[in-house]
Amino acid sequence: MARNPRGANAAPIPPMEDSSSPYYLYPSDNPSFQLVPHVLTGSNYINWSRSITTTLLAKNKLAFINGTLLRPTEDDLLFPAWLRCNSMVVSWLRNSISAQICSSIMYIDNAHEIWSDLRDRFSQLDTARAYQLRQKIMSLTQGNDDVNTYFTNLRILWDEYRHSQPIAWCVCGTCRCNRASKWNNYQEEECSM
Structure with a gap:
């Protein structure tokens, strides 16, 4: 109280x-x-x-x-x-x-x-926007930018892309399926690629 x-x-x-x-x-x-x-x-x-x-x-x-x-x-x-x-x-x-x-x-x-x-x-999910973001991510180069600017631009694109994806929620109710962790690992692998 x-x-x-x-x-x-x-x-x-x-x-x-x-x-x-x-x-x-x-x-x-x-x-x-x-x-x-x-x-x-x-x-x-x-x-x-x-x-x-x-x-x-x-x-x-x-x-x-x-x-x-x-x-x-x-x-x-x-x-x-x-x-x-x-x-x-x-x-x-x-x-x-x-x-x-x-x-x-x-x-x-x-x-x-x-x-x-x-x-x-x-x-x-706007598939056209998701496609556009993936294209921008894949074509982004450092060019004349310093590393911080390049990484910031990449991070902006990646975060928007990641948040536009459907979220894989736990379906077991007690989270023994570890689905959220698997989804996070998948997202990290996508980022690395």
Whole structure:
């Protein structure tokens, strides 16, 4: 149980006033804020989604998009706070998406539903993009670049390619199959090749 910094007999801090609560909004939080410098255009979904989740984790609002903090019933005391914070996250997401994509989610008012919709549409393996990345990886040469620049360029391509691949999840339930380790080894071998 969390300790109350006001003392043992004091009333608990309301979630809207507790800076460790996902319901807390900082005075600097506003609906016009753009979460990440590059908006979602479709083909940049993997990098964009990783940047968004990092930013929302830092702002303690990740629970609004990952489904762990679902909409409470309207008679719940936290409903107004949830509605306010969800609306803020929805605004942030809309500001971090290209105008065309934003118009396709304009009438979705739940941050988790927006996140799920974008994930379903843009996280699918794009075979053309995977092929393009493999070609870039295979044709990349050091040329006049120093080793650090060459390795950084290779790493950028490789990481995007690796994160665009389907993930081989454990199917045994107790992870005796060692499938995740085998998948990681396969990825490392691919990188070496």
